[in-house]
Amino acid sequence: MKRLYLPLILFLIMVLEGVALELLPGSLLTNDLLIVPHWVFIFLVYIAIFYDKDRTYFSVMYALIFGLVIDIVYTEVLGVYMFSYALLIYVVHGLKKLLHGNIFVTILLGIVGLALADVAIYLIYMVVGITDVAWKEYLSIRLLPTVLSNLVFLLALYPIVVKKLTAWGREQLARSNPI
Amino acid sequence: MSFLRKKRLFIILIGFIILVALIGFSLRDRDNLTGVEEFINDTVGWAQGIIHAPINFITDIVGNMDDFKDTYKENRILKEKLAEYKGLIYEVQELKEENEDLRNNLELTDSDNMRNYNPIQATVMSRSPERWIEQVTINKGKKDGVEANMAVITPEGMVGKVLAPSQSTSTVQLLTGFDQFNRISGTVSRDGQEIFGMVEGFDKETESLIFRIIEESKEDLKEGELVVSSGMGGVFPAGLPIGEVKEVVPDQYGLTRTALVEPAADMYDINQVIVVDRAVQEDTENGEEGE
Numbered sequence: 033m034k035r036l037y038l039p040l041i042l043f044l045i046m047v048l049e050g051v052a053l054e055l056l057p058g059s060l061l062t063n064d065l066l067i068v069p070h071w072v073f074i075f076l077v078y079i080a081i082f083y084d085k086d087r088t089y090f091s092v093m094y095a096l097i098f099g100l101v102i103d104i105v106y107t108e109v110l111g112v113y114m115f116s117y118a119l120l121i122y123v124v125h126g127l128k129k130l131l132h133g134n135i136f137v138t139i140l141l142g143i144v145g146l147a148l149a150d151v152a153i154y155l156i157y158m159v160v161g162i163t164d165v166a167w168k169e170y171l172s173i174r175l176l177p178t179v180l181s182n183l184v185f186l187l188a189l190y191p192i193v194v195k196k197l198t199a200w201g202r203e204q205l206a207r208s209n210p211i
Numbered sequence: 212m213s214f215l216r217k218k219r220l221f222i223i224l225i226g227f228i229i230l231v232a233l234i235g236f237s238l239r240d241r242d243n244l245t246g247v248e249e250f251i252n253d254t255v256g257w258a259q260g261i262i263h264a265p266i267n268f269i270t271d272i273v274g275n276m277d278d279f280k281d282t283y284k285e286n287r288i289l290k291e292k293l294a295e296y297k298g299l300i301y302e303v304q305e306l307k308e309e310n311e312d313l314r315n316n317l318e319l320t321d322s323d324n325m326r327n328y329n330p331i332q333a334t335v336m337s338r339s340p341e342r343w344i345e346q347v348t349i350n351k352g353k354k355d356g357v358e359a360n361m362a363v364i365t366p367e368g369m370v371g372k373v374l375a376p377s378q379s380t381s382t383v384q385l386l387t388g389f390d391q392f393n394r395i396s397g398t399v400s401r402d403g404q405e406i407f408g409m410v411e412g413f414d415k416e417t418e419s420l421i422f423r424i425i426e427e428s429k430e431d432l433k434e435g436e437l438v439v440s441s442g443m444g445g446v447f448p449a450g451l452p453i454g455e456v457k458e459v460v461p462d463q464y465g466l467t468r469t470a471l472v473e474p475a476a477d478m479y480d481i482n483q484v485i486v487v488d489r490a491v492q493e494d495t496e497n498g499e500e501g502e
Contacts, residue, residue, distance in 0.1 A: 047258045050337030050348065055266060066342040103237075104248045105255045106339040108346070108375065108382065111233030115226060153341075160234060163343045174342075 035204060038079065038090070042098050045071045050106060066174040067181045070146055072098050073117055074186045077142045078193050080125045081133045083201040090205075095121040109160065116152035120145045135190060142186045147179050241375075243359075249377040256348060256380030259336040267334075328448045331355055331486040333363075336380065345388030347371075349484060352379040360446050362487040368452035368475025369395075369440065370484060381486075386420060386453075387413045387478050397422060397453055398441035399432060406432060407441060410453060410472070419457055419471040432459050438472050448489045 049069045076098075080091035099114030107113070124145045131137045154170055157163045165174070244252070333349040351357050353376045361373045363383045371385040372393065384393065395410040408424040422438055436456045442449025454472040462469045 043258070047255055047262060047337075049340040050255075051259050051262050051266075053338040053340055054335055054347065055270075068342055069340045101251055101255070102340075103233075104251050105348070106337075106346075107341050107344045108237060109234060109344075110237040111230045113341075114233070115230040118226065119223070156230075156234070157343060160238065 034200060037200070038083070038094065039097075042072060042075060042094055043101075045075055046098055046102060046105075049102075064173055065177040068150065068174065068178045069185075070149065070178065070182050071185055072102065073121075073146060073149055074142060074182055074189065075193075076117065076121050077124055077138070077145055077186070078189065078197055080121050081128045081138055081141065082194055082197040083205075084125060085201065085205050086129050088205050089122075089125065091125055092118055092122050109157075109162065112153055112156045112160075116149045116156070119152065120149040123148070138190065139183070139186065143179060143183060146182055147175060150175055150178055244375050244377060248375075252348075252375075252377040252382070253352070253379050256336060256350065256377070259348070260350060263334075263336060327489075329356075329488040331357060331488060333357075333484050333486055335481050335484060345371075345385040345478070346374060347383050347385065347481065348380055349383055349486070350380055351486060352377045352381050354379055356488060357381050357486050358488075361489070362440070362447040362451060363484050364451055364487055365476045365481060365484055367477065368454065369447075370474075370476045370478060370481055372447075373486060383484070385478050386410075386474055386476075389413055389420070394444070395447060395453065396441045396444040397438045398443075399436050399438055399456070401436070405441075407443070408438075408470070410438070414471065417457075417471055419473050420454055422453075422456070422470040422472045423462065424468050424470065432456050432468075432470050434458070437475075438470075446489070448487060451487070 049071055052069065073095075076091050076095050079094065084091050095117040096114055099117035100110065102113045102117075103110045124141045127141055128137070131141075154163070154165075154174070158165075331351055333351040333355075336348045336350050338347045339345070349357075349363075357373055357376045359373055359376060362369060363371045363373060369386060371383045371388070374382045374384040376382075389395075389410070390412045393412075397408055397410050399406040399408075406424060408422050411421050411423050413419075414421055424432070434456055438453045438456065440447045440449060440451040440453060452475045454474040456470045457473045458471045459468055460471065461467075
């Protein structure tokens with residue numbers, strides 16, 4: 033039963049992403065800055081750092097699944113979020129083996145992963161033709177505000193989830209087979 | 212170790228191939244969503260509805276209080292308007308009768324009228340967090356009679372069209388996300404003559420719709436004129452307000468002129484929308500482009 037917690041939380045966060053943008057006052061959306069919530073990705077970073085052991089790849093699996101769901105529900109262009117989330121969570125998972133999991137490492141990996149994931153999404157959308165924003169403009173109007181606002185979410189989440197995730201990881205992954 | 216490296220590279224390559232295949236699959240012209248997509252859309256829509264319910268309840272209460280505060284002021288204005296309306300009602304009555312008579316003479320039934328439509332009320336549930344994709348989800352789907360390419364309006368004017376209906380939810384593409392593949396045939400109506408054109412997309416810099424004037428007329432468009440849908444495209448009914456002309460500029464080749472049109476409806480603060488089910492059913496094949 034406890035194994036269902038993670039997918040449920042991820043699902044809830046994903047639903048909130050969409051509802052939040054609808055409920056926030058319109059003035060936030062009309063200004064020039066494009067703030068994209070990547071809360072699912074932030075939570076996946078936590079899973080990669082604190083839940084997963086070195087040989088398990090639950091975070092990457094969840095990244096694949098929920099990336100695809102985001103694509104289906106919110107963008108209709110399949111595969112973009114799935115690929116970028118999974119790839120970058122895989123990178124974060126790889127880097128965490130080298131570093132000890134504490135708050136600074138989390139912030140560092142979170143920022144790097146998030147920025148690269150958003151850049152990957154930008155590049156794919158650019159190739160597909162959904163956006164034609166120039167690189168410089170993208171940096172200032174989307175990447176920076178997005179990373180900063182998601183960093184707030186990352187910091188807010190830290191005290192709540194770290195202990196829980198570590199405990200669940202110890203409990204559930206001690207005997208399980210690596211995937 | 213080298214085997215592991217190779218395996219890793221291999222997986223990333225396969226992932227890339229899957230990515231390209233998926234994008235290709237989703238970008239081709241699709242009439243319908245696959246069953247899996249519909250199922251996921253409906254499930255997420257259901258969850259969004261649950262989250263929405265208490266929040267809506269609270270915002271309703273707050274909204275009611277605000278309404279009370281404004282009541283006195285509004286009441287005064289409304290009384291003034293009411294006096295004006297009395298004259299108008301009489302005029303409308305006359306026109307309606309006349310219209311009916313003329314229609315009877317031409318032996319047209321009511322359903323032939325391009326202006327007629329069946330409204331489907333819906334609530335906006337969520338907006339895509341990916342800001343480059345201007346789309347919202349509404350809580351009505353195929354079960355309620357929503358079909359692809361139907362126009363979506365608010366009382367102020369048009370906001371977009373239905374992109375992909377699922378069973379109980381549908382995604383709506385907003386006007387701000389329109390491109391040359393989603394054109395609306397529009398018209399500026401004035402005494403004596405009409406100017407026809409196409410709304411061909413949204414210009415992000417000026418935050419206005421691009422209205423290309425097809426038919427060159429002797430008189431120029433002026434600022435503040437209202438662009439409405441013409442109903443000629445066979446998808447949207449006639450007479451839905453689209454926006455006001457803000458500026459008229461020559462297009463990039465200098466051959467035709469385009470008008471920058473400010474959308475009548477606020478695209479960023481939408482709660483209640485009406486899906487417009489056009490009463491006249493022309494051949495649906497034609498409606499593909501949403502012209």
